[in-house]
Amino acid sequence: MTEWSRPVGAVESPSSEEEEALWHSFHITHVLDCLADPSKNRVIAEFSDDISPVFPYLNAVMPNLMYNPGANTVTLKRGVRILTFYPRVAVMAKVDGAEDARAQLAWFRELVNETWRRRREIEPRYERRRLLGPLDVYLLLPRLNCGGCGEKTCMAFAFALLLGERQAGECPRLMDEPYREGGQRLLELLGEP
Numbered sequence: 215m216t217e218w219s220r221p222v223g224a225v226e227s228p229s230s231e232e233e234e235a236l237w238h239s240f241h242i243t244h245v246l247d248c249l250a251d252p253s254k255n256r257v258i259a260e261f262s263d264d265i266s267p268v269f270p271y272l273n274a275v276m277p278n279l280m281y282n283p284g285a286n287t288v289t290l291k292r293g294v295r296i297l298t299f300y301p302r303v304a305v306m307a308k309v310d311g312a313e314d315a316r317a318q319l320a321w322f323r324e325l326v327n328e329t330w331r332r333r334r335e336i337e338p339r340y341e342r343r344r345l346l347g348p349l350d351v352y353l354l355l356p357r358l359n360c361g362g363c364g365e366k367t368c369m370a371f372a373f374a375l376l377l378g379e380r381q382a383g384e385c386p387r388l389m390d391e392p393y394r395e396g397g398q399r400l401l402e403l404l405g406e407p
């Protein structure tokens with residue numbers, strides 16, 4: 215079976231709404247085995263529109279998003295999924311089949327169109343940004359390895375945060391002094407209230 219042997223021709227269209235919508239529909243073209251995790255899929259989709267004008271606005275408002283202005287891509291993690299968006303194509307790793315991919319695309323399309331509608335209120339950011347890594351998160355945690363969050367170590371908690379399995383607010387020491395400043399920064403970076 216070749217990597218391209220399972221094309222899926224699902225077409226998605228939004229209801230009616232949005233005259234101002236930047237992105238109208240997507241089309242899943244391939245559902246492949248995920249190289250990193252055979253129990254998951256890598257899914258490729260194509261878009262009806264060039265969505266790249268919204269990327270600098272997403273870069274300004276979205277926590278933990280990777281923006282690469284040279285390649286003109288944004289990448290996000292949702293749980294274990296890694297979603298990379300090009301101007302007219304998405305490549306999504308570690309998703310659970312076409313249905314899950316469709317849900318991710320629908321979520322992102324809504325985010326794109328909502329951000330695009332609000333663009334006059336947003337100062338776009340054009341500088342490159344990378345995704346948070348475990349060490350970035352760990353360094354903002356109290357690093358007490360106290361187990362109060364239910365994880366054995368702060369590093370284990372950092373990994374769980376990046377996988378979307380835990381919330382930073384579940385560390386009971388995060389807002390204690392002198393850890394509060396790092397804790398606030400972490401909440402901002404992860405987009406937690």
Ligand code: SF4
Pocket residue numbers: 355356357358359360361362363364365366367368371384385386387388
């Ligand atoms: S409760 Fe906070 S300080 Fe303690 S192990 Fe968990 S993350 Fe680290």
